[in-house]
Amino acid sequence: MSCKKLLKAFLASMMLFLSLFSLAQDKVVSGKVTDANGAGVAGVNVTVKGTSTGTQTGTDGAYRLSVPGSANVLEFSSIGYATQEVSIDARTTVDVQMSINNASLGEVVVIAYGTRRRGDLTGSVTSVSSKDFQKGNIASSEQLLQGKVAGLQVTTGGGSAGGGSRIRIRGNASLNASNDPLIVIDGVPVESNGLPGSANLLNTINTDDIESISVLKDASATALYGSRASNGVIIITSKKGARGKMKFNFNTQLSLSTLPKKVEVLSGNQVRDIVTQQAALTGNNTFKNLLGDANTDWQDQIFQNAFGTNNNISASGMLGNMPFRASLGYLKQDGILKTNNFNRYSASLNLSPRYFNDHLSVNFAVKASHTANRFADEGAVGSAATFDPTKPVYDKGTHTVNFGGYYEWRQANDSAVALANRNPLALLEQRDNRSKVNRIIGNISLDYKLHFFPDLHVLVNLGMDNMKGQGDDLFDSLSATNYLYHGRMSHYEQKKQNYLVDVGLAYSKEIKSIRTKIDAKVMHSYQDFITNVSNFASFSRRGTGPNDTIPGSVPVFLTDKPQYRLESYFGTVNLSIADNYLLTASLRRDASSKFSADNRVGYFPAFAAAWKIKNALFENSNVLTDLKLRAGWGVTGQQDGIGYYTYLPRYSQSTPTAQYQFGNSFYYFLRPAPYDKDLKWETTKTTNLGLDFAFLRNRISGTVDVYEKKTEDLLSSIPVAPGSNFDIAITTNVGNLKSRGVEFTINTIPVQTSKLTWSLGFNYTYQKFEITNLLKQNDPSFSGIPVSGISGGTGNNIGKHVVGYSPYSFFVYKQVYDQASGKPIEGLYEDMNRDGSVNDQDRYLYKKPAADMLLGFNTELTYDKWTLGITGHGTFGNYLYNNYFSNGGVLRAIQDPINVIRNGSVNYLASGFNNNQYLSDYYLENASFFRLDNINIGYNFGQVFSKKANLRLMANVQNAFVITKYKGLDPESASDAGVDNNIYPRPRIFSIGANLDF
Numbered sequence: 001m002s003c004k005k006l007l008k009a010f011l012a013s014m015m016l017f018l019s020l021f022s023l024a025q026d027k028v029v030s031g032k033v034t035d036a037n038g039a040g041v042a043g044v045n046v047t048v049k050g051t052s053t054g055t056q057t058g059t060d061g062a063y064r065l066s067v068p069g070s071a072n073v074l075e076f077s078s079i080g081y082a083t084q085e086v087s088i089d090a091r092t093t094v095d096v097q098m099s100i101n102n103a104s105l106g107e108v109v110v111i112a113y114g115t116r117r118r119g120d121l122t123g124s125v126t127s128v129s130s131k132d133f134q135k136g137n138i139a140s141s142e143q144l145l146q147g148k149v150a151g152l153q154v155t156t157g158g159g160s161a162g163g164g165s166r167i168r169i170r171g172n173a174s175l176n177a178s179n180d181p182l183i184v185i186d187g188v189p190v191e192s193n194g195l196p197g198s199a200n201l202l203n204t205i206n207t208d209d210i211e212s213i214s215v216l217k218d219a220s221a222t223a224l225y226g227s228r229a230s231n232g233v234i235i236i237t238s239k240k241g242a243r244g245k246m247k248f249n250f251n252t253q254l255s256l257s258t259l260p261k262k263v264e265v266l267s268g269n270q271v272r273d274i275v276t277q278q279a280a281l282t283g284n285n286t287f288k289n290l291l292g293d294a295n296t297d298w299q300d301q302i303f304q305n306a307f308g309t310n311n312n313i314s315a316s317g318m319l320g321n322m323p324f325r326a327s328l329g330y331l332k333q334d335g336i337l338k339t340n341n342f343n344r345y346s347a348s349l350n351l352s353p354r355y356f357n358d359h360l361s362v363n364f365a366v367k368a369s370h371t372a373n374r375f376a377d378e379g380a381v382g383s384a385a386t387f388d389p390t391k392p393v394y395d396k397g398t399h400t401v402n403f404g405g406y407y408e409w410r411q412a413n414d415s416a417v418a419l420a421n422r423n424p425l426a427l428l429e430q431r432d433n434r435s436k437v438n439r440i441i442g443n444i445s446l447d448y449k450l451h452f453f454p455d456l457h458v459l460v461n462l463g464m465d466n467m468k469g470q471g472d473d474l475f476d477s478l479s480a481t482n483y484l485y486h487g488r489m490s491h492y493e494q495k496k497q498n499y500l501v502d503v504g505l506a507y508s509k510e511i512k513s514i515r516t517k518i519d520a521k522v523m524h525s526y527q528d529f530i531t532n533v534s535n536f537a538s539f540s541r542r543g544t545g546p547n548d549t550i551p552g553s554v555p556v557f558l559t560d561k562p563q564y565r566l567e568s569y570f571g572t573v574n575l576s577i578a579d580n581y582l583l584t585a586s587l588r589r590d591a592s593s594k595f596s597a598d599n600r601v602g603y604f605p606a607f608a609a610a611w612k613i614k615n616a617l618f619e620n621s622n623v624l625t626d627l628k629l630r631a632g633w634g635v636t637g638q639q640d641g642i643g644y645y646t647y648l649p650r651y652s653q654s655t656p657t658a659q660y661q662f663g664n665s666f667y668y669f670l671r672p673a674p675y676d677k678d679l680k681w682e683t684t685k686t687t688n689l690g691l692d693f694a695f696l697r698n699r700i701s702g703t704v705d706v707y708e709k710k711t712e713d714l715l716s717s718i719p720v721a722p723g724s725n726f727d728i729a730i731t732t733n734v735g736n737l738k739s740r741g742v743e744f745t746i747n748t749i750p751v752q753t754s755k756l757t758w759s760l761g762f763n764y765t766y767q768k769f770e771i772t773n774l775l776k777q778n779d780p781s782f783s784g785i786p787v788s789g790i791s792g793g794t795g796n797n798i799g800k801h802v803v804g805y806s807p808y809s810f811f812v813y814k815q816v817y818d819q820a821s822g823k824p825i826e827g828l829y830e831d832m833n834r835d836g837s838v839n840d841q842d843r844y845l846y847k848k849p850a851a852d853m854l855l856g857f858n859t860e861l862t863y864d865k866w867t868l869g870i871t872g873h874g875t876f877g878n879y880l881y882n883n884y885f886s887n888g889g890v891l892r893a894i895q896d897p898i899n900v901i902r903n904g905s906v907n908y909l910a911s912g913f914n915n916n917q918y919l920s921d922y923y924l925e926n927a928s929f930f931r932l933d934n935i936n937i938g939y940n941f942g943q944v945f946s947k948k949a950n951l952r953l954m955a956n957v958q959n960a961f962v963i964t965k966y967k968g969l970d971p972e973s974a975s976d977a978g979v980d981n982n983i984y985p986r987p988r989i990f991s992i993g994a995n996l997d998f
Helices: 003-024 141-145 219-228 268-282 298-302 379-386 424-429 480-485 613-617 883-888 907-911
Strands: 027-034 045-048 054-056 062-067 073-077 084-087 108-111 114-117 125-129 152-156 165-169 182-185 188-190 210-216 233-238 247-258 306-319 322-334 341-351 360-375 431-449 456-475 488-511 516-536 556-560 563-577 581-592 601-612 624-638 650-653 660-662 665-667 670-673 682-695 700-712 715-719 729-733 736-752 756-773 785-789 797-801 809-812 815-817 824-829 853-863 866-876 879-882 924-926 929-944 949-964 988-997
Touching: 045 062, 054 062, 108 125, 108 210, 108 233, 141 152, 141 165, 141 210, 182 219, 188 431, 188 456, 188 488, 219 233, 219 563, 219 581, 219 601, 219 624, 219 682, 298 379, 298 424, 306 988, 379 424, 379 883, 424 431, 581 624, 601 613, 613 624, 624 700, 879 883, 883 907
Parallel strands: 182 233
Antiparallel strands: 027 062, 045 054, 045 073, 073 084, 108 114, 125 210, 152 165, 182 188, 210 233, 247 306, 247 988, 306 322, 322 341, 341 360, 360 431, 431 456, 456 488, 488 516, 516 556, 516 563, 563 581, 581 601, 601 624, 624 682, 650 670, 660 665, 682 700, 700 736, 715 729, 736 756, 756 853, 785 797, 797 809, 815 824, 853 866, 866 929, 879 924, 929 949, 949 988
């Protein structure tokens, strides 16, 4: 053999050897696939070009793949994104950012039991990420969404520290059952009812730990939660760790809360003038002789400027090969009402490792919190508006009965006047109501992609939510409220446990040749809710002042352990055809222990479809970025708000004041409770039609939704026939309710340059509600159900549920006015039926509490390193009954017949009423408003500390101003009934803060 041939043979052998060697040297390549916003993209196919070797990204966009040593190119592909080929070279980590190749929005949105790209959604879902949350001093997570989502109302119940909110998604779907949405925290559905010691369970979640909040509105989006989804679903998702080097964040905030507005009351001089004038007219000096010489502003006495602070530190990155995020937080918030404060200590940990070459994805999330509250006696707010301003705060006289030095109305024997209102400051300072709440909520979810069948995944989700609330409510032995009992002490405790087990299978397959993808899921879910209730007896306190104590321990008076369970099977199928057509179908079977065996099971189906018009008709358009038509229908249920055992015959022990006497002994008796053995699910059928659009590369984008909801078999409380030996009402299924509306959202970027960016967002909702049935059998004499109780008088109701009208419509007399002065004529109402007399038959339905329109607004201006943001929200077409005016705007309120003087509202000067006219439409007021929620400004200093950290400073003003015609304290009411009874005022909050990334 020639040397040339030997050389060729040697070279060929070497090439073969090197080839075999390289094949033997397969290497593992990992990385993360993200969208343009940096969010992980799930379900992306990652293949080694020219081979069948491949994998898919997990829910966080991460992947891990064994690559033959001879290969150097990875191919990344997914429907809706441009396919990318990336060279590996010598790297072991390859991160890729996907770009959208059509109108689909690539952002990943958290939905029921999973995630989907926004462009593939068929239901009405709005997701708000942390960068778009409300800014400022916010203790409770639902308030991050205020004004941000069309069809969503978040109304704080007042200004109390750590206080909660009324949350409504597309209004009310029920009359007597709960109208609160289902809250899901990191895959764990939680109970919506409260816990003793907590004013608001959502304040146990640190808002700094939240990554995004999804609001699911229509049945096609919510039906996978079945029996609990009629009022919509809110999904809270925590921040997770990401691959890469360790990162730390510290942010701090200092705040000052102030009282923006006081209730308009009479001054001390005005009260003296009114009483003196009345004495001159009547010749009776009884009340004139009761006048004092002070000019006390009682609201100044009970309110304060309140300070707060919020501090959080977090670390995220990799622990070995495990992404993690850990955080600690401390929040302190004082209320503007003296003696009110809220403290929260929180910690969270999130781990998201992957095993077996990324076949097993694990996510572990746990959050723990300890909250400490001191609740102020909010009765002081009403007392400050009504206590005699001619009296001093402190009593300097000599008395046989000492009320701790506070001025109180006294009888001849020096004891307190039983029916008089109490000194507002004493109500606060002589009561110490403190509580502690501990909560731990977490879950571990497993996603195992079968080695022998990688399109099939086994899913497991184990969750728990354990919380305990306890507290002590102490009344000073010198307080006039409990003086005869030497004060009072009461202790309360309650523990709630919620355990969840979800097990299922998920199948996903993409057929690239026809641009079609199918994914399906079937699951079994079991959830157990246990409440441990300890009822303690109240005890008199034996002592002489603030340090009063009760010797010995407080025994448990009664314990109870209510419990209910929910077992469910559900499945869903999603089909994407040619990246143009989307089909979704789901069915959930729920069985709840709240209903009898005959009615325990409910079925909740849903269907939805979408057409990507842009892809089908305008694929090459440079102006139109997205256009998608959606349609959906589904059935959801309701079981909250009815108790655990309402379908069972039950007996309750009588109170200590209701006992039988036999000889010298007293005995309790058992009283039967009303029940309906045929009680069943309340169901809501929802139809939704939506259009998503975007222009000019998302410079203009938005959504329009039209919906109709029909609720049947309402869980209603109806009167029981007299003499039935039951309570006055029974919970049963009767009645129907219909609501419909239009939602419109638009987000724009009018200006975008290298230094200046201006974004502008707006959402609008029109809604209408109507009761369509209230009876099981036709009754011509039935006129409706009285609702909306008011303070003042005995058993007065200002509202009524009536077929054909909105729930809680006001039922009032039509006030007659003097034509010359324009003032209302006391006690004179229109004879509506013209029968010659004015009685209850002349009351008419007039206005309603529910708003016709909701509005949300936000804008942000960024110039160089400066940002300026403004947000606001409002409602229109809603009315309030001003119960403070109807109570305090009369002479009788000032000159109380029990021979005490009270303060009155300035409304008395306008009406001149001597006696209360509770049912007059004179007290109904238009409560439409627009509130500027937040003005925030920030400056990014950039890199500091030798370029080891990034610093940003910000300042905020919350509740900047309100525009309204309403004459009361605040037009924004958290009452479904629309009755204004002087809420704890919402503060105006000024805050400054700093954010440090390092």
